[in-house]
Amino acid sequence: MAAIETSILSSDMVDARVAPKGSLEHLSQQEIAKLLDSGQGGLYPLFRKCALAVLNSGSPIDDSRLIFERYRNFEIAIVRQPWGIKLEIKNAPAAAFVDGEMIRGLKEHLFAVLRDVVFISNEIVDSGRFDLDSSPSITNAVFHVLRNARVLDHQGRPNLVVCWGGHSISREEYDYTKKVGYEFGLRGLDICTGCGPGAMKGPMKGATIGHSKQRIVGGRYLGITEPGIIAAEPPNPIVSQLVIMPDIEKRLEAFVRLGHGIVVFPGGAGTAEEILYLLGILLDPANADLPFPVIFTGPASAAAYFQRLDEFIGATLGPAAQARYQILVDDPAAVARAMVQGLGAVREYRRRKSDSYGFNWLLRIPIEFQRPFEVTHASMRALRLSHAQPVHERAANLRRVFSGIVAGNIKDYGIEAIERDGPFEISGEASIMEPLDRLLRSFVAQQRMKLAGSEYTPCYRLVA
Numbered sequence: 001m002a003a004i005e006t007s008i009l010s011s012d013m014v015d016a017r018v019a020p021k022g023s024l025e026h027l028s029q030q031e032i033a034k035l036l037d038s039g040q041g042g043l044y045p046l047f048r049k050c051a052l053a054v055l056n057s058g059s060p061i062d063d064s065r066l067i068f069e070r071y072r073n074f075e076i077a078i079v080r081q082p083w084g085i086k087l088e089i090k091n092a093p094a095a096a097f098v099d100g101e102m103i104r105g106l107k108e109h110l111f112a113v114l115r116d117v118v119f120i121s122n123e124i125v126d127s128g129r130f131d132l133d134s135s136p137s138i139t140n141a142v143f144h145v146l147r148n149a150r151v152l153d154h155q156g157r158p159n160l161v162v163c164w165g166g167h168s169i170s171r172e173e174y175d176y177t178k179k180v181g182y183e184f185g186l187r188g189l190d191i192c193t194g195c196g197p198g199a200m201k202g203p204m205k206g207a208t209i210g211h212s213k214q215r216i217v218g219g220r221y222l223g224i225t226e227p228g229i230i231a232a233e234p235p236n237p238i239v240s241q242l243v244i245m246p247d248i249e250k251r252l253e254a255f256v257r258l259g260h261g262i263v264v265f266p267g268g269a270g271t272a273e274e275i276l277y278l279l280g281i282l283l284d285p286a287n288a289d290l291p292f293p294v295i296f297t298g299p300a301s302a303a304a305y306f307q308r309l310d311e312f313i314g315a316t317l318g319p320a321a322q323a324r325y326q327i328l329v330d331d332p333a334a335v336a337r338a339m340v341q342g343l344g345a346v347r348e349y350r351r352r353k354s355d356s357y358g359f360n361w362l363l364r365i366p367i368e369f370q371r372p373f374e375v376t377h378a379s380m381r382a383l384r385l386s387h388a389q390p391v392h393e394r395a396a397n398l399r400r401v402f403s404g405i406v407a408g409n410i411k412d413y414g415i416e417a418i419e420r421d422g423p424f425e426i427s428g429e430a431s432i433m434e435p436l437d438r439l440l441r442s443f444v445a446q447q448r449m450k451l452a453g454s455e456y457t458p459c460y461r462l463v464a
Contacts, residue, residue: 012094013071017079018087018102020111027085031118032078046227047117050244051076053230054109055089055096057237058197065412067231087114109235109242112149116244119148124246135367142245142253143359149243151222151258152358158260158346160220161339162192164274165199165265166448167233176299176332177202177265183336185210185219189343192259194251195223195242196233199265204238222258226251229270232410247372248403252277257360260346261293261339264325266302268448269409272309272439273402277369279313279321280395286364291349293342294325297335308442315435316385317395368396375407375414377421380460385428385436394432401426401436408459409449418459427463437462 027035035043052074056067075090087110096106124130124141131137146152161184165177181191181203191207193200204221211219223239226248235242245251255262256278264275282292296306306327313321328335347357355362373379383397404424407414418424427433440460443449449456 013073013091014089014094014097016089016092016097016102018089018107018110020085020087020114027078027118031122032080032085034121035078035114035118043117043121047113048074048076050113050117050227050230051089051110052092053234054113054242055106056093056231057106057109057234058095065415068412103237105237105239109239112242113244116145116149120145120244120246123148133371135365135370138250138367138370139253139257139361139365142250142257145245145250146243146254146258146359149241151241151243154220154358156357158343158350158357159188160190160192160222160258160260161203162255162259162262163199163203163265164194164255164262164267164271166267166271167196167198167200168268168448169198169266170301172299172301173266174198174202176297176302176330178206179332180263180265180297180335181206182210183332184339185212185216186214187336187340188214188216189336189339190220190222192220192222192224192255194229194233194270195225195235195239196229197236199267199271200233201236201238202265203263204236208238224251224254224258228407228411228413231412248273249370249372253365253370256281256292256363256365258358259360261342262295263335263339264294264296266298266305266448268443269402269405269440272443273399273406275309275313276317276395276399276402279317279324280392280399281363281365281369282324283317283321283391283395284364284366290363291342291345292324292363293339293346295335295338296325296327297332298329300330303329305442305446308439312435312439316398316432317391320391321395366392366396368393369399373400373403375404375411375417375424377417377424380404380424380426383426383428385426385432387429387431398432398436405440405449405460414459423459423461425461425463430464433462433464 035047037044052071071091073091077088079086079088096102130141177199185207191204193203207219221238221240223235223242224245226245228248245254262278264271281287298305310322310327328338350357353362383400385397408418408424444456
């Protein structure tokens with residue numbers, strides 16, 4: 001590994017020069033100019049924000065504005081050298097270094113940020129090759145980002161389990177996610193999560209032990225994030241491959257295209273958004289026969305949480321949605337056995353249909369689930385929730401509701417909008433708003449909206 005030059009400024013800030021290892025040793029003059037441009041159209045603000053989030057891994061703060069304020073003097077620049085580039089970092093979190101050396105995993109994550117920010121800007125947004133208003137073209141763009149990040153290089157049977165759940169969960173729930181991950185690891189399954197703390201870290205941690213016991217070398221711990229959420233949920237240190245997608249919709253599509261099955265642990269608004277996205281897609285008639293194992297699980301203490309969630313899904317989306325998942329409480333081994341059985345059906349289906357094991361091309365994703373939803377007071381107020389809507393449209397709007405709540409909870413622009421104009425207003429039929437109100441109240445009561453111990457002020461107001 002190349003040497004890293006450092007100087008300690010204070011007890012919690014460091015200056016350093018960091019060289020890449022194995023990728024991105026060279027950038028074009030145009031790429032460097034765009035990365036250093038802090039004006040409109042430049043990449044510096046985005047690159048700086050994502051880089052700081054990576055280096056702040058392990059922070060107990062999930063308010064992105066507080067993070068950016070604490071390290072408001074953080075700077076990162078690209079230094080040209082005859083043999084390539086280095087990153088010059090000023091006022092970086094000291095926790096990212098050990099005895100003057102940047103932690104290797106954080107260094108890899110830092111250059112993953114650089115890789116994806118450059119690629120998405122040049123090859124996806126500015127190239128003109130992708131019509132981002134077209135459903136097939138959006139899927140193609142997601143594929144290209146993942147291929148460039150080399151997460152599609154794996155050759156093998158379907159074994160990647162996507163794990164969803166909250167970043168703000170109890171210790172008991174976190175320990176349970178580790179037990180499930182351990183059972184997955186013993187069975188040779190790999191893990192993909194949103195890469196943050198809590199239920200995103202636990203399954204990876206457990207799987208590392210399971211893989212180690214089985215002498216499995218090269219287990220995958222894939223983390224997928226996006227710029228709006230990376231500061232509040234920075235990549236945990238176990239993530240071996242990090243991918244930054246352009247927005248939440250493409251992040252969600254990456255999950256369901258890459259994953260062969262999904263496990264949902266207890267969570268809050270972000271987890272509800274993921275569930276509604278997935279169920280809305282699986283309810284599409286084109287996906288009726290497509291095997292996709294989905295399991296909701298948690299410790300015995302989470303039984304009431306899943307009961308409330310199941311009631312909400314039944315009341316808003318109906319029995320067909322409830323039939324697309326199973327609930328297994330307090331039995332990690334049973335969860336793993338059920339997932340292995342489900343993955344067998346996925347393998348057989350993909351083999352029979354000649355579909356890729358690594359990227360689920362056959363899954364149909366309607367454009368309503370692919371278009372980025374810009375969270376504003378006006379867009380939240382305009383959402384209509386009615387049983388008169390087709391079920392996929394209802395699911396899409398419910399997903400947008402929770403996307404807005406996530407933005408108001410932890411994304412810097414959402415927090416600023418709430419402080420400026422007050423809570424988002426959400427309206428709809430009473431038959432939908434009442435179960436929505438019950439679900440949200442339960443999330444608040446169980447401290448699932450923010451990190452445990454933080455006082456929560458709702459960023460939304462339900463209007464009949």
